[in-house]
Structures are given as C-alpha cells and as structure tokens.
Amino acid sequence: MGKLIIASNRLPVKIEKDEKIIKVTPSAGGLATGLKSYHKENNSLWIGWPGMIPETQQETNEITALLKKEQCLPVFLEEEQITNYYDGFSNATLWPLFHYFSDFAKINETFWDAYCRVNELFAKKIIENAEVGDKVWVHDYQLLLLPKILREKCPDLTIGFFLHIPFPSYELIRILPWREEIIEGLLGADLVGFHTYDYARHFTSSVKRLLGYDVDFMQIKLDDRQVFIDVFPMGIDYEKFEQQALKIQSKPIQERSKEHQDIDRFLLRMPDRKLILSIDRLDYTKGIPQRLKAFRYFLEKNPEYKEKVSLIMLTVPSRTDVKQYQKLKNEVDVLVGNINGEFGTLNWNPVIYFYRSMPLENLIELYSSADIALLTPLRDGMNLVAKEYLASKVNHKGALILSEMAGATKELGEAISVNPNNIPGTADAILQALKMPDDEREKSIRTMQKRIKRYDIHKWAAEFMSALEDTAKKQQDYHARKISPKIKAKIYKDFLAAKEKVVFLDYDGTLQRFYANPQAAVPDEELYQLLDNLAQAKGTKLVLVSGRDRETFEKWFGNRAYILIAEHGAWVKQPGKEWIEKKPIHPEWKENILPVLESYVDRTPGSMIEEKTYSLAWHYRKAEIELGTLRALELVTDISTLIINQDLEILEGKKVVEIKVSGINKGLAASAFLRNNPANFIMAIGDDWTDEFLFKELPQEAHSIKVGTENSAAKFYLDNYREVRKLIGEIVNTKS
Numbered sequence: 001m002g003k004l005i006i007a008s009n010r011l012p013v014k015i016e017k018d019e020k021i022i023k024v025t026p027s028a029g030g031l032a033t034g035l036k037s038y039h040k041e042n043n044s045l046w047i048g049w050p051g052m053i054p055e056t057q058q059e060t061n062e063i064t065a066l067l068k069k070e071q072c073l074p075v076f077l078e079e080e081q082i083t084n085y086y087d088g089f090s091n092a093t094l095w096p097l098f099h100y101f102s103d104f105a106k107i108n109e110t111f112w113d114a115y116c117r118v119n120e121l122f123a124k125k126i127i128e129n130a131e132v133g134d135k136v137w138v139h140d141y142q143l144l145l146l147p148k149i150l151r152e153k154c155p156d157l158t159i160g161f162f163l164h165i166p167f168p169s170y171e172l173i174r175i176l177p178w179r180e181e182i183i184e185g186l187l188g189a190d191l192v193g194f195h196t197y198d199y200a201r202h203f204t205s206s207v208k209r210l211l212g213y214d215v216d217f218m219q220i221k222l223d224d225r226q227v228f229i230d231v232f233p234m235g236i237d238y239e240k241f242e243q244q245a246l247k248i249q250s251k252p253i254q255e256r257s258k259e260h261q262d263i264d265r266f267l268l269r270m271p272d273r274k275l276i277l278s279i280d281r282l283d284y285t286k287g288i289p290q291r292l293k294a295f296r297y298f299l300e301k302n303p304e305y306k307e308k309v310s311l312i313m314l315t316v317p318s319r320t321d322v323k324q325y326q327k328l329k330n331e332v333d334v335l336v337g338n339i340n341g342e343f344g345t346l347n348w349n350p351v352i353y354f355y356r357s358m359p360l361e362n363l364i365e366l367y368s369s370a371d372i373a374l375l376t377p378l379r380d381g382m383n384l385v386a387k388e389y390l391a392s393k394v395n396h397k398g399a400l401i402l403s404e405m406a407g408a409t410k411e412l413g414e415a416i417s418v419n420p421n422n423i424p425g426t427a428d429a430i431l432q433a434l435k436m437p438d439d440e441r442e443k444s445i446r447t448m449q450k451r452i453k454r455y456d457i458h459k460w461a462a463e464f465m466s467a468l469e470d471t472a473k474k475q476q477d478y479h480a481r482k483i484s485p486k487i488k489a490k491i492y493k494d495f496l497a498a499k500e501k502v503v504f505l506d507y508d509g510t511l512q513r514f515y516a517n518p519q520a521a522v523p524d525e526e527l528y529q530l531l532d533n534l535a536q537a538k539g540t541k542l543v544l545v546s547g548r549d550r551e552t553f554e555k556w557f558g559n560r561a562y563i564l565i566a567e568h569g570a571w572v573k574q575p576g577k578e579w580i581e582k583k584p585i586h587p588e589w590k591e592n593i594l595p596v597l598e599s600y601v602d603r604t605p606g607s608m609i610e611e612k613t614y615s616l617a618w619h620y621r622k623a624e625i626e627l628g629t630l631r632a633l634e635l636v637t638d639i640s641t642l643i644i645n646q647d648l649e650i651l652e653g654k655k656v657v658e659i660k661v662s663g664i665n666k667g668l669a670a671s672a673f674l675r676n677n678p679a680n681f682i683m684a685i686g687d688d689w690t691d692e693f694l695f696k697e698l699p700q701e702a703h704s705i706k707v708g709t710e711n712s713a714a715k716f717y718l719d720n721y722r723e724v725r726k727l728i729g730e731i732v733n734t735k736s
Contacts, residue, residue, distance in 0.1 A: 002133030004044035004465070007122055009086065009142035011072050012036035014051035015063050022059065024066050027051075035139075038461040039071065047125050050074040053082075075125050077118065084114030090142045091319065093176075098141060098168050099285040099379040102175055104324060112178055119145040119185075127154055135468060138189065140164045145181065148188030158472040160464060161189040164234070165381040166407070167199040170206045183210055187222065191471045193232045193464055195382045195407040200229050208625040214654070216710075224719040225478060226709045228471045232464050233411050234382050235456040241391035242453075244364050249394060257362060274434060277370035278313045279363070279385050280377070282355075284328055287378040287403065287420040288315065292335040292351070294376070294426035299343050299350060302431055307348045309434065311374070312366065314354045329355070367392035372399045372433045376420035380406040386415070387452045396442045396449075399433035401426070411451060414444035478709060482717045483727070491683070491703055491727075492734040498681030499539050504670055504694060505531075505724075507546040509654065509687035510707050513721055516622040518610065523556055530725055533732040535561045541677055545569070545666050547651075547658065547690060549612040550579055568651075568660065568690060569669025570614040581613070582664060589648060590616055593659050596638060604631045615651075615660035632657050653688050667693030674699075685724055686714075 012035065014027045026036070039046055050067060054060040054076065067074055077085070088111035096104035123146055126136060135158045138146050147159050173179050183206055186192055194200045204215045214221045218229040276295075280286040295311050315332065319325045336353045343350045358366075367373075373389040383406040390400065390412075400415040402408065409417055418429045483491075495501060505511060508521055511531075515521045523531075535542040543563040546553065550566040550573070557564055564573040573579045590611070597609050597618045606622035618635060620628035635657050636650055643650070643659065651658040670684070684694050687707035695704040695713040706714035707724060718724055 002131060002135060004042060005126055005130060005134055005136045006035065006039060006044050006046040006139065007126055007136060007143060007146060008046070008048050008139035009090070011046055011048040011050060011067070011070075011074075012039055013067070013070050013072065015066065015074075017052060022062055022066065024070060035457070035461065038458060041458075042461075044071065045129060046070075046072045047075060047122065047129070048072070049077055049082075049086075053077070053079060073125060073129060075118075075121055077121070081114055081118055084108075084111050085118040086142065087319070087322075089115035092322075094141045094144075095165070096284075097172055097175065098165050100166075100168060100172065101284060101379075102172055104284070105175065107175075107177060116145060119143055119149060122146050123149040123153065126150060130154060130157060132156070134158075135160065135465075135472075137162070137464070137468070145185035146188075148185040151188035158468060158475075159189045160191045160193065160468040160471075161186055162193040162232070162234075162464065163199065163381070164195070166379055167194060167203045167206075169202050170209050173202075173206050174210070179206070180210055183207055187211075187213075187220065187227050189227060190225075190475055191228045191230065191464075191468045193230055193467075195231070195233050196410050197231050199381075199407070200231055204229060205626060212625075221709050224709070225475055228467070228474075230467055232460055232467075233407065233455065234384065235452060235458075235460045236384050236387045236391060237458075238387075238391045238453045238456040241364060241367075241388055242394060244361065245368050245392040245394045248361070248365055248368060257365060272308060274309045274371040275369055276309060276311045276372045276374050276430065277366055277389070278311060278374045279316075279366070280314075280375075281316045281318045282325060282329060282332070283318055284324060285377055285379050287376045288313075288328070289331050289335055290378070290420050290423065291374060291376050291426070292332065292339065294423045295351070295374075295430065296335075296339050296342075297423050298427035298430045299339070301427060305434070306343060306350075307345060309430075310348070310350060310352055312352045312354075312370065314356075314358060314363075314366065316357045317355060363388070364392050368394070370398065372401060372430070374401045374430065375406065376401065376403040376418060376426060377406050378403070378420050380408075382407040384408075386412060390445065390448050390452060393445055393449070396445045397438070398445055399436055399441050400445075400448070401429045401433055411455075412448050414447050478717060481715065482719070483705065483723075487716060488727070488730065492731060494681050494703070495537075495683075495731055496734060498679070500677075500679040501537070501540040501681040502543060502674065502677060502679040502683075503534060503540065504543045504545050504666075504682075504684035504686075506666075506686035506688065506691050506694075506707075507544060507548060510685055510691075510721055510724055514621065514654065518619060518621070519552070527725065528560075530728050530732070531562060532560065534728055537732055541679070543670075543673060545669060545686075545694065547615075547617075547653065547688075549610065554579070563673070565666070565669050565673070567612045567614050567664070568666055569664045569672075570612070570661070572669070572673075582669075589646060592642060593639065596635075596642065600631055600635050604628060607631070612660075614664055615658050617656050617658040619656045621655040628655065651690055653690055665693040666690060667695075667697035670694050671697045684714075685718070685727075687721075 010027055012027055013024045016023055016025055050063055054063055064074055092106045093111055122143060136150060138161045140163060147161050150157055150159055207213050207220055208215055220227040278291060280288060336351045339351050340349050367389045375383055375386050377383060386400060386402055386408045401418060402412055402415040403420045404417045405420060416429045416433055418426045508514060511527055512521045534540060541563060543565060544557060545565040547568050548566055550571040553564050553566045561575045570582050571579045593616055597616055600618060601607050601609060604620060604623050604627060607618060607620040610617040610619060620632060639650055639659055647662045648659055649662045651660060682698060682702035684698055685705040686694055692713050698704055704714040705716045705718055706712035707718050
C-alpha cells in the first residue's frame, strides 16, 4: 500500500526567520489545524508553500531539511508568484467569486497565468515524490487545476480533491473567462469532496452546463472514466478541544493565563453579566459589520440588558495591505466606537474588541467562558469555530447563534439559525439565546456535541480516504475490462479464424458523436470507408442496429452492403432488398401520446419530437440541461399513467424519452437475426442502455463492448466513438 501525499497551499507548519535563525512554527487556519493531527498519525507527506522566500541556497537547504522532519516538502514561490497567484487569482478572483461577492472579483490575465504556473510547480513536486500505489489528496481553491495536470502526467495516480470553501452557483462561476479550465481541472480527480450537498449540486450543475457531461447519482461520466462526487462535512479534533477545556477549567485561578484571569475578574465584578463571543478573521465574507449592527439594534430594543451583556469580538488581522480589508477594518472600528460611545458607561463597554490573533489556549478560555457564540458569516464553507466552541463547552452551558449561510448549519440544526443580513432577526436571536431555559440550552449543546464528536477530523479524513479507496477500485474495475492490447489481439485472432462472422454496431454515440440536433449526425467519409471495409471482409455480415427511424437509415445507408435494423428492431433491411416490418400495428395510440409530448415541447425550449413507425421520441439534447432532466422525469410519470393496459413501453435513453410498442428491442432483433444467420464470431458494440438488451441476448462466447463508463452487461469497455472506429479499422487490417 502506497503513501498519502497531501497537497495544499499552506503547510501544517510555517517557516519563520528570527534575525538569522530559521524556525518552524505551527500554521493557523482551519485546514492546517484540522488535518495536522491526521497527517502526523498516518505518516503522510505534505507538500505546500513554507511561508517565506529563502535568500540563499543554504537557506533553501535548511528549510527543506527542517520541513522533512515534519513530513513536509516545500514548493518555493517567488515574490511575483505570491502576488499574482495567491494574493491575485486565489484571493482577489476566486475567493470573492466563490463567496458570492462577484463585484469584488478581479479578472486579470496576469493573475491567471501565475495561477497556472504555480499549479504546474505543485504538480512537478508531487510527481518527483510519487511512487506506484500512492494517493494524492489535493486541497482547496488555490489548486483547482492541479488534479488535471497530475492526471495528464501520471494517469495511474489515485487523486482526491476537497474544496474547503463554497462552490458557487452556475450563474456565478460562468462569470470567469476560465470557467471551463477550472471545472476540467477538478475533473482530473477521481473523487471530489465538498462540505455540503448544496456545494456539490452547484458543481455538478456547472459540469453539465459548461462541459455537457452526464451526471448520474453524483457520478460524472467522462469519456474514459468516472469522477465521483460526495459530501464530507469537515470536523475538528474534538478530543483535543475537550481535553484542553477540561484542563483549563481545573486550573486554580492563580495558574490561569492573564487573559483568563481578566475574564474571571470581569465576571466576578458583575456575576449576572452574560458574555457573547464573536471570533472571525477580518474578511468581508464574515458579516462583522452586520453583526455589530444587530448587537446595536438589540441594545436599542432591549434597554434592560444594558450593563448585563458584553460582546467579546476577536477579529484576526487578514490581508492588511488590501484596500477592501482596510476599508472593512475602518468600518468595524467606527461601529465599535459608536456602540461603546452610545451605550457604554464608566463600568461597562458593550463591545470588548480585540484586533489580533490568539494562541489556542486563550481561544479555548474564551470559548469556555462565553455564554453565547454569535457566528454570522455572510457566506462560509464550513465555520469550524462553531464546532470548536461546542467542543469546549464541557459544562454544557451555552448557546450557539449560527448563520444559515455557513456550511456547519447543515449539521448543527439545534443552533439558533439566522440570516446575517436580517439585522432585527439576528437581534431577536440574541434575545432568544439569553432567555433560553438552562435545560433547553444543555439539551441542544449535548445533542450537537454528540454529533460533532462522532464525526470529528479523524472520521472526516478516514471517510474521505475510504471513499477514495472505493473510487480507485471502481476505476480499476473499469480499466480491467477496458479493451487492452491483449484483448484486442484475442478479438483479432477470433475474427480471422471464424468463417461466419456477425458484427452488430449501434450508431449514435458508438460510430458517431452525439449532436444537439440528431439529424446533424450524418456519416462522414471516414466512417463509410471503415464500414464498407468491414462489410467486405470475408464471411462478415455487418448489422447496424439502432433506434434511428428507417427513413434516415435508408437515406444514409440504403445503398450499402449492410444489414440495417432500425427503430430498435421494428424494421429490418437486407442489402439490395426492401424494408420488412416486424409486425403491423395500428397507429391510433399515437393520437393520445402526441399531444402530451407537444405540451412538453412547448414548456421545454430546445426540445423536439421525433415520430417513428413504432415509437414517438421526445429529445431534449438542446434544452437547458437541468430543465430537460426535470421535464423528462415528469414526462415518464405522465406517460406511465397513459399506457396502462396498452402494448406500449417507455425507453429512457441519452437525453431522449421514447414511447414504443412492446416486444421490440435490439436484443430480440439480434436473436432473430442470429437464428437465421448462425455465426462462430459475434461482436456487438453499443453505448446506450437500450444496447443492454442486445448484450444480454448474445451467446456467452460473443465479444460485447460498451462505449463509455456506465455499468454494463458487456464484457469489455471502450472510451468513445473514436476508439470504436480505431478498433474496426484495426480488425479489417489485421493479417493472419
């Protein structure tokens, strides 16, 4: 079993230079803090930027040696790359766009070029250290292109990706000029993970709309493999916070930190005073001004709480050289000053404001002391602070007010949920939390604690890695059945040895790519030549078996030396002869079905109806993808009630719903043909689930081949129609 390589912009440690001494210190932040313990316990290799630029080769060597002791390897970046890749594309383009602040997103070609180059640097470092059997776990928005780069250079790597911020809706991601490249970059992974189902849904919607790939039960079907999508809400190191909180609580007052003693003295002076805690990085996504306005509104509407409630606001400095953040800090400073000036007294400041970071021990002291945690981001991928607060409440006394825009709200349903833009609503939530009975507080805290303790950082990482293992096995199963040179050689050998050969070929998706307009899929000269050569091979009967209508097949292939089976077997044509109808049927049934299909065409722009002898097909290839899928589900439900006790059935193909006469399918047509045309070499190739009827009816010794990655009764797989054409060309050119 190979090792795990973790790749992220930030390492779990950072390098700092104090005068001439280079030292290693822990990194702050959710990913670095959360995964650090899992990294240490599982002997993985972590690759990322060390946080500084070495000035000499000696410093480079020293930093590398220090990081190796931490099971880390550095990717060194130049100042310009940090400016354009990290501060630029990552944080000035992707960060605001993915958090729904599209007006703040800077579209800059230089930023994009740097982002591409740095992702290539990460790929190079990973490839230099990867071995057969290794797995790579890529993290977050700074490395969205990395999975595809790795896939192209090391196709056999098992690659997982996890996004720690929201994935935006299609309407936002489409703003990016490089939206296709971003999506394709992620699709280089075998498994893509998100905190919530909403983010996963936005991603799959963008995949369908921008790239046109089919998505089926959180599986994205590419030409040569499948990408699996899943939801893994990130946890914290629960035990670490719980044990630290118990340790702090058991300390005598004189042994506690200065900050903790200050809080104790503050509470001793006024034992009934309640503390509300707010902790955030200074960022426009965190809703800090809205939170302060809500607290001010609360004090205005509830004057009885003056001198009884204080808001401890810890704001960690962030991107201090960026104008937006400087403007935000000024706004927060003014709001804090105004609230304290308007409501404060000699003995009471409503807002106790800290603009700095704090060590973990001090954070846990704040968590333990606070009666209420007020966490109201405007948009947040998860918000681990909420979970840290809960883990630290070892006395089970507390209340959590949490923004409905935070990913954590999906798990923490017992918290008081607020819309952070609703200032009166947030103020009401503060009052609700203050008035909440003790037993209700304890019940909600215990329930949430139990949940996040069970699904902690270790469970989160283990679940992701387990899913990645399962994904790798599924990919291996597909590749094991994919036609290899050895399998090809066996097919060629059997073909040459047989005197009587029958080859069944589907058309759309098998011999020709799909077109938005089905009538545009006209055979090209290369295809005609391939099929002519195959049909002329000694002892070979070439059978084109399709759902296409006979008029189209007649137009395209009527003068060729192929056997044609149209409309899933309703019509059969031998070379040089007339079409034979399987069984005459009265078409009255169409009079009931056609108006229903027409109503769906009217309500689904881009859809169309195709009428055949034995069927009516509603195509939605040109319709808006999700609307077409929704309408298809509705149509199947509506039609199902109309065909009860009728000799009709529904076929659901690729972006088509077909209502047809029962007892007609490709499998039955192939069986009938083989009864009259026995052969000692049989091969069938198809891409649609309608071809599954064909695969299941064939003799055991037949060579059945599925085009695409869907589960199939076929023995073997090919990636796409181009590989089918290549296989046919090689068969007819094979020499004994």
